[in-house]
Amino acid sequence: MNWPRQGMHTRLLDQSYRAGLSHAYLFVGPEGSGKYDTARFFIQKIFCLDHQDSNRPCGECSACRKIESGNHPDLQVIAPDGQTIKIAQIRALQSAFSLKAVEAARKVYLIQSADLMTPEAANAMLKFLEEPAYPCVAILMASHPAKLLPTIVSRCQVIPFPAQNETERIDYFQQKGVPIAQAKLLARVMGDHEEQLAIGETARFAEVLELVVQLTTEFVSKQKQPMQLIHDKIIKIGWSLDLVLLFLDCLGYWFRDLMYLSSGLESELIYSAYREQLVLQLKSLSTEQLLKGSDVILNTKRYLQLHGNLQMALEAMVLQMQGEFRVCSQ
Ligand SMILES: [Zn+2]
Known part of the structure; x- marks a missing residue:
């Protein structure tokens, strides 16, 4: 098992434990500061059945394995449903926690992006923190604590996580077995997607990259059907909003690399492992098309963050891209 990144935050948690x-x-x-990894490690430590080393969970007992695979009956994880955490989610949590722990002495709940709770959800959460039905441990994670109710913050032991720099993030992904070419890109885009990736979508990153290359090739060559590609690879498979947002970030970095390459800034490439494809695509594209393509991606991302309608946003993106690239290679 991997140790989380060490620092003041892990020392504070050790002391508290x-x-x-x-x-x-x-x-x-x-x-990107490692909140999720640390939380998983800490929760394993709480539930681990093998306490020979009090400093770390064993990683092998049934409790550790259930947490790793996300199905321990005494652990509940709440993540935003769309753009917010809703009161119904907090009520469901309260109802699950009105029952005694199944396997352990206490229950644990983890609330990701707690700063995205609606005001109603935050008030329900506050009551729950004040009056837990059975022994339980709450772990709330937040990037913007100022958005939380001060009364919630004051009831928690606050553990600050310092930001990780890009080199540290590249090392971190390499330790997780991600090849260096992908680790470089992942470290760059991870800032906004740490939690989703940590939950098991790191493995899907190769899929995201493959689609970036395929889709841009379709746009430039106009050989096949980019719309079909989006339907087959994203819509039909049912990618999550987070994964699509990650994909759009990676697509945006592809266009950035095309622009860097056209300006002779080859050493700055993030997709250096895909240089050949970039060079080939660049032959058919004007600077204006690159700028417009980047704009389309950015607008699609903004639209999705506001409205969340995946299919409509992606279809509109493909149509706009096809319009922009209509005259290429002619
Ligand atoms: Zn264990």
Whole structure:
């Protein structure tokens, strides 16, 4: 098993664990600072059945394995439903926590992006923090703690997470077995997507990259049907909004690399492993088309963040891209 990145945050948690667990923790830090990995490690430590080493969970007992695979009956994880965490989610949590723990002495709940709770959800959460039905430990994670109710913050032990720099993030992904060419890109885009990737979508990153190359090739060569590609690879498979947003970021970086390459800034390429494809595509594209393509991607991302309608946003993007690239190679 991997140790989370060490620092003041892990020392504070160790101290707290040894002194007796608090009933609520608030992990505060920017995206990409390792909140999720640390939370998983800490939760394993709480539930681990093999306490030979009090400093770390064994990673092998049934409790550790259930947490790793996300199905421990005494752990509940809440993530935003769309753009917010809604009151119905907090109520469902309260109802699940009105029952005694199944396997462990206490239950644990983890709230990702707690700063995205609606005001109603935050008020329900506050009551829950004040009056837990059974022994439980709450872990709230937030990038923007100022958006939380001060009364929630004051009931939690706050654990600050410092930001990780890009080199540290590249190392981190390489340790997780990601090839260097992908680790470089992942470290760049991870800032906004740490939690989603940590939950198991890192493995899908290769799929995202493949689609970036395929789609841009379709746009430039006009050989086949980019719309079909989007339907087959994203819509039919049912990619999550987060994965699509990650894909759009990667697509945006592809266009950035095309522009860098056209300006002779080859050493700045993030997709250096795909140089051949970039060079080939660049032959058919004007600077104006590159700029317009980047704009289309950015607008699609903004539209999705506001409205969340995946299919409509992606179809509109393909149509606009086809319009922009209509005259290429002619
Ligand atoms: Zn264990």
